[in-house]
Amino acid sequence: MNSPLPPEYYKLLEELQAVDFALVELTLYLDTHPKDIDSIRQFNGLAKKRKKIAKEYEARYGPLLQFGRSYSDENWSWGKPPWPWQV
Secondary structure: OOOOOOHHHHHHHHHHHHHHHHHHHHHHHHHHOOOOHHHHHHHHHHHHHHHHHHHHHHHHHOOOOOOOOOOOOOOOHHHOOOOHHHO
């Protein structure tokens, strides 16, 4: 790693991880309570929030996912560390 990452990087990544955690938990809950409308609404709201956070993260720091789930700029930014799981 060439230079330290800005505090905003960690804040955005932590926000994304928190939303991902909540989505996993809601998915598990909804697997056993598929008619809980409030939880479905909460899941959908968090899914929208995740998309917004991921878009902001990728615009600033590069792709989060591989195999076509994230776009790359013209410089194939996927190979530029640090990757989210390295920090």
